[in-house]
Amino acid sequence: MDMEDGDWSVTESRTEYETGWYDGGYDEVKQPDGTTKKYYWAEMPDAVVVVARDGDDVVFVEQYRPAVREKHLELVAGIVEDGEGYEEAGLRELREETGFVGDEAHVLQEYRVATGVLRHTRAVVYVDVEERGETSLGDNEFPSVRRVPADEALNVARGAPANDATLEGMPANDATLEGILLAREDGYL
Incomplete structure (x- = not known):
């Protein structure tokens, strides 16, 4: 058959x-x-991951993730709200979580995540940071902004639990690794 x-x-x-x-x-x-x-x-609703570059640095956030009971060093990410595109959501999430503002975002890739179990689409966007203002965090958001030199961003993204070559031993997640690799491949890092 x-x-x-x-x-x-x-x-x-x-x-x-x-x-x-x-x-x-x-x-x-x-x-x-x-x-x-x-x-x-x-x-799950659509989400966006933001590769934000501030000069020679990539903007990361350090967050405690209750589901895995660990702190993670990650790219900014969040849910796409009703009526938003990935670009708009990326700029909003960047501003809310870090205070950084960019003029425009560029979609590097849109893709489905874990298709064996999830109904979830995600996009990675790239933003050049222009200035920094105030954050506007939700009641369950407690990120600390960290700048990572662009030439070290991939090592940070590949950090623990895959290995311990990350900044201060903090793990990064799959969306961070994917975002950094896409930005590097497209010549942004």
Whole structure:
């Protein structure tokens, strides 16, 4: 049997929980061999990751992440609000979390994240910083702004838990690594 022939039709779709942050559930799907299986998913709003350059430095934020019980050194990131594009959301998140202001953002890449379990799209944007003002943090945001020399940004992004070559041993996340690699590949770093 050619496994490409199946139509992968959904026989049932159910949202089992809603958290205010994301929804979770499953789709029961008819597989190419005629059997059915439940495929579980979590659905999250679109997000943006910001590679912001301030002169010779890349702007990072240090944050405690309760889900993994660790401090992480990360690029600025956040949810795209209703009516926003990735560029607008990136500039807003940068301003809110760091106080840094840029004139425009450029989308480096839009992509789906963890397609085996998530319904989530993310984009990486690049911003040249022009000035710094005040932050406007939400009630669950406590970032510390850190500048990292652009030529060290990849080593920081590859830091623990992958290895301990990060600034003061702090881990970075996958979105940070992806953002730095995309910006470097596109000639921004």
